[in-house]
Amino acid sequence: MLLQELVNLNINDIDFENDILTVRQGKGKKDRIIPINIRLKEIIQKYLEFRPQVEHESLLVGPYKGRVSTTYLNNVFRRNVNKSGFKKEGLSIHKLRHTFATLLLHKNVDLVSIQQLLGHRDLTTTQVYAHSDMNLLRKAVAQLK
Numbered sequence: 001m002l003l004q005e006l007v008n009l010n011i012n013d014i015d016f017e018n019d020i021l022t023v024r025q026g027k028g029k030k031d032r033i034i035p036i037n038i039r040l041k042e043i044i045q046k047y048l049e050f051r052p053q054v055e056h057e058s059l060l061v062g063p064y065k066g067r068v069s070t071t072y073l074n075n076v077f078r079r080n081v082n083k084s085g086f087k088k089e090g091l092s093i094h095k096l097r098h099t100f101a102t103l104l105l106h107k108n109v110d111l112v113s114i115q116q117l118l119g120h121r122d123l124t125t126t127q128v129y130a131h132s133d134m135n136l137l138r139k140a141v142a143q144l145k
Contacts, residue, residue, distance in 0.1 A: 003094070007070055
């Protein structure tokens with residue numbers, strides 16, 4: 001999910017019964033459906049217990065009770081990275097997206113599924129995440145037996 005897509009999420013975009021969320025007008029101005037796991041579902045439900053009561057449906061509410069901005073989320077992310085003591089240069093929310101895609105590849109999820117999850121229009125965009133990881137390549141070749 002892109003940062004702007006996260007900012008645009010509304011509460012009614014989350015279907016807790018079916019464990020999915022709908023990204024509206026995401027990459028390529030298309031809607032897409034993303035499954036959510038039980039842990040994320042629990043985190044969102046817990047957040048909603050403490051979410052300020054406001055007149056809008058935005059999932060994430062900022063300090064002035066409006067929809068959060070990408071700048072605000074980046075600042076929160078950076079502050080928490082600094083508090084954690086993790087000293088990795090260039091760490092960003094976008095790199096978390098990249099890590100997500102790479103981990104899916106390592107779990108043998110096919111590129112087309114990753115493409116759909118990330119909202120890429122073209123598969124060649126998704127192939128950027130398919131690093132030439134020799135261990136992953138060895139595992140793939142070993143499965144051919």
